[in-house]
Amino acid sequence: MILEIILVLVMLVAAVSAGTFKNLLNAVIAAGFVSFIAAILFFLLNAPDVAMAEASIGAALTVAIFVIALKKTKRHEDDEKNS
Amino acid sequence: MIYYIGAIGLIIIGLYIVLTKRNLIKVIIGLDIFETGIFILLVCTGYIKGGTAPIFSKDKLNPSLMVDPIPQALVLTAIVIGVATLALALSLVIRLYRHYGTLDVRKIKELKW
Amino acid sequence: MRKIVSLILLAILLSGVIFCLTEIPFGRSLSKVREYYIDNGIKDTGATNIVTSVVVNYRGFDTLGEVTVLFLAAIGLSAVLHQEEKKPKKEGRKSSLILYTGCRFLFPLTMLFGAYIFIHGHLTPGGGFQGGAIIASGFLLTMLGCWKWRGINKSAAKITESIGGLVFVVIGLLGLLYSGYFLANYLPKGLPNELFSAGIIPIIYVAIGFKVGAELTGVLDRLIEEP
Numbered sequence: 182m183i184l185e186i187i188l189v190l191v192m193l194v195a196a197v198s199a200g201t202f203k204n205l206l207n208a209v210i211a212a213g214f215v216s217f218i219a220a221i222l223f224f225l226l227n228a229p230d231v232a233m234a235e236a237s238i239g240a241a242l243t244v245a246i247f248v249i250a251l252k253k254t255k256r257h258e259d260d261e262k263n264s
Numbered sequence: 265m266i267y268y269i270g271a272i273g274l275i276i277i278g279l280y281i282v283l284t285k286r287n288l289i290k291v292i293i294g295l296d297i298f299e300t301g302i303f304i305l306l307v308c309t310g311y312i313k314g315g316t317a318p319i320f321s322k323d324k325l326n327p328s329l330m331v332d333p334i335p336q337a338l339v340l341t342a343i344v345i346g347v348a349t350l351a352l353a354l355s356l357v358i359r360l361y362r363h364y365g366t367l368d369v370r371k372i373k374e375l376k377w
Numbered sequence: 378m379r380k381i382v383s384l385i386l387l388a389i390l391l392s393g394v395i396f397c398l399t400e401i402p403f404g405r406s407l408s409k410v411r412e413y414y415i416d417n418g419i420k421d422t423g424a425t426n427i428v429t430s431v432v433v434n435y436r437g438f439d440t441l442g443e444v445t446v447l448f449l450a451a452i453g454l455s456a457v458l459h460q461e462e463k464k465p466k467k468e469g470r471k472s473s474l475i476l477y478t479g480c481r482f483l484f485p486l487t488m489l490f491g492a493y494i495f496i497h498g499h500l501t502p503g504g505g506f507q508g509g510a511i512i513a514s515g516f517l518l519t520m521l522g523c524w525k526w527r528g529i530n531k532s533a534a535k536i537t538e539s540i541g542g543l544v545f546v547v548i549g550l551l552g553l554l555y556s557g558y559f560l561a562n563y564l565p566k567g568l569p570n571e572l573f574s575a576g577i578i579p580i581i582y583v584a585i586g587f588k589v590g591a592e593l594t595g596v597l598d599r600l601i602e603e604p
Binding site: 192197208212215228234238242243246250 | 266267269270273278281290296297308315317319340347350354
């Protein structure tokens with residue numbers, strides 16, 4: 182019970198910080214961390230097939246595709262002023 | 265009960281990022297977080313307290329305490345379709361950057377119709 | 378201005394969702410279809426993994442639609458990123474000896490693990506999609522760490538992907554020929570918990586494993602290589 186509360190709180194903090202980072206590489210790594218904690222929650226909900234799919238596809242391949250796209254667009258910073 | 269709060273929290277945060285951020289790659293990151301929240305919401309409607317995974321490994325398991333297998337099959341399909349959508353969206357973003365030189369949504373407004 | 382309007386909309390959505398979710402109890406059985414699938418799963422299909430029998434046998438047509446959507450996304454990505462003139466490719470940085478040896482050592486072990494997962498899809502948790510993603514991760518490892526290799530053989534990836542899709546459709550049409558409806562389970566079911574059991578389910582999962590692995594490898598290769 183206490184394990185699930187800690188995991189859900191860490192996941193929500195990571196999701197909020199993925200929206201507020203200015204450096205796009207840090208935001209992508211935070212989104213991959215959200216997928217990784219979701220895979221652990223799927224295992225605690227007794228769904229091993231879904232946990233394996235989310236860990237291999239959501240946490241590994243999604244981050245790889247994002248990093249390759251970041252390299253092509255050459256944008257490390259979100260450098261427009263927010264109004 | 266805590267799983268419901270986590271799933272709805274992820275959905276709200278993902279929708280907020282899609283609606284208010286103006287860098288295109290941040291919008292796609294918000295889409296990814298939103299989809300992960302929906303998957304957790306679907307799987308935790310099939311949970312039974314004290315249940316086990318729906319696999320008959322040895323023939324002595326009690327079949328009335330197994331977790332619902334139908335939402336798991338739907339979420340398996342949805343995860344794969346989610347990554348396909350993400351790859352196609354990122355290829356469109358790369359093409360836009362090559363043409364306009366910027367990734368700000370307010371500056372890409374040259375629709376001629 | 379945009380932030381205030383979106384916060385108001387999200388507050389309305391949140392109150393609506395909370396009002397609906399307090400009606401749904403957490404942790405109790407809610408549907409009767411679940412009892413049918415768990416009680417008659419082994420008798421109808423012969424597979425001991427109930428999620429696999431739902432994905433491939435009871436709802437096999439949805440899996441065919443998903444394979445089609447994945448195929449369309451790969452084709453769309455290749456079409457959008459097409460370039461008429463080829464710029465000369467500059468040499469990347471050479472990786473160190475430890476990284477090169479480690480990648481060369483891990484590549485066959487990763488292939489073996491991915492193949493184990495999609496072959497035993499009807500007995501243990503796993504299946505075609507998970508095994509295909511692991512195989513694509515193995516190929517990504519060689520693309521990043523082994524600088525001496527010349528890249529993926531593109532025609533081999535395309536032929537493997539096409540043959541995987543064709544095997545799925547041909548097995549479905551043979552089911553139409555033998556038993557009267559598309560994707561019928563016409564091969565003998567065998568004993569549960571054996572490797573050669575459950576009719577057409579292991580054959581379809583092997584075809585899906587090959588197809589998804591080749592497709593994701595092609596997508597990653599197409600994204601990395603163009604300048």
